[in-house]
Amino acid sequence: MIRNNKKPQGFPLHLPDADITYYPNFISHTEASAIFETLKEETPWQQDDIKVFGKVYAQPRLTALYGTNQKSYKYSNIEMIPHPLTTTLANLKQLVDETCHADFTTLLLNYYRDGKDSNGWHADNEKELGNNPIIASLSFGQERFFHLKHRTDKTLKHKLLLQHGSLLLMKGETQHRWLHQIPKTAKEIQGRINITFRIIA
Numbered sequence: 001m002i003r004n005n006k007k008p009q010g011f012p013l014h015l016p017d018a019d020i021t022y023y024p025n026f027i028s029h030t031e032a033s034a035i036f037e038t039l040k041e042e043t044p045w046q047q048d049d050i051k052v053f054g055k056v057y058a059q060p061r062l063t064a065l066y067g068t069n070q071k072s073y074k075y076s077n078i079e080m081i082p083h084p085l086t087t088t089l090a091n092l093k094q095l096v097d098e099t100c101h102a103d104f105t106t107l108l109l110n111y112y113r114d115g116k117d118s119n120g121w122h123a124d125n126e127k128e129l130g131n132n133p134i135i136a137s138l139s140f141g142q143e144r145f146f147h148l149k150h151r152t153d154k155t156l157k158h159k160l161l162l163q164h165g166s167l168l169l170m171k172g173e174t175q176h177r178w179l180h181q182i183p184k185t186a187k188e189i190q191g192r193i194n195i196t197f198r199i200i201a
Ligand SMILES: O=C(O)CCC(=O)C(=O)O
Pocket: 108, 110, 119, 124, 137, 146, 162, 180, 182, 194, 196
């Protein structure tokens, strides 16, 4: 069983039109390293093609979808069908559910193999997530910058480094009012695995 400190400490970001809390030490360093290795090995990673302005590209990261129900997730012309949760993922879901006071159904895994892998500007606002969706995001492995920019007030932006074993929680209006991305980096870096938790009712 994966242990975390019973009441992990969360730091609110205090951004306007957003409700974001960062828990830097959600899972201990040692546990997080073991989870990274397990997820890297046991996940059936896929690389989908995405269509941007009519041109087809290989998505610049690997992904996998898991769910407690059969509901698929559609974004950027991709439809992903969920696998049933593994023991590791069910344990992580329990910890994240408790801290976030939610019952997440759908786990999207992202594997950024190196600095060339990335996730472009977007919001998680697909209609199956409902209005004001709650999104939790766990990070393992290489720390990467997470950029946020306000959709209309161009002076509002923020970046934070998502650490190994950390949890980021976004809720309320965040997805309506802000975009986020994981930019590429030219640095020589190791791999990172991210799990985003969503609710598809
Ligand atoms: O890798 C991350 O931290 C963010 C992933 C993300 O934004 C997404 O999958 O929607």
